[in-house]
Amino acid sequence: MSTSGSSKYQLLPHCATHAKDLIIVATCDGASSTGQIGNEVARRLTKTFPNLVRMCCLSAVAAGSKTHLDIFKNAKAVIAVNGCQLMCASNILKGKGISITYEVVVAKEGINKLPSLDFSDEEVSKIADKVVNEFLSKYLK
Ligand code: SF4
Secondary structure, eight states, X not given: OOOOOSSSSOOOOOHHHHGGGSEEEEEOOOSSHHHHXXXXXXXXXXXXXXXXXXXXXXXXXXXXXXXXXXXXXXXXXXXXXXXXXXXXXXXXXXXXXXXXXXXXXGGGTTOOOOSOSOOOHHHHHHHHHHHHHHTGGGGOO
8 A cells, every 4th residue: 555655745545445344433523622633633643654554534524425335344453532521523423424443522531512613732732642542552563
């Protein structure tokens, strides 16, 4: 699975082609501090482990795209990253019949949900490290 290229952009595996080899991550991308932390966590994990972890479009799943439903259903594993206790990412996936292997709720990890799109690197690292330590580590051995 090639992720490199001559582009200045980091090219990622095509999720539809390589779903079975990838841990697919869905983030609610909520319009709050914790929603944006979750999005950045998914982005960071994808860019750090590009042949293992891949963000995929949760909006497309919610919209009923068969291509995207199949990506999640064929994935090696599925991670849901939720900004708050409403758990929109997890509920969208469950509502579409997709099994979640691991889920996290940013606002339950000692990070307050604020009406802001701003967040700190430390907050992102706290959640990203939790996902790695509690779940991804077993795939990294
Ligand atoms: S889980 Fe919370 S932060 Fe995420 S989209 Fe839903 S309400 Fe917004």
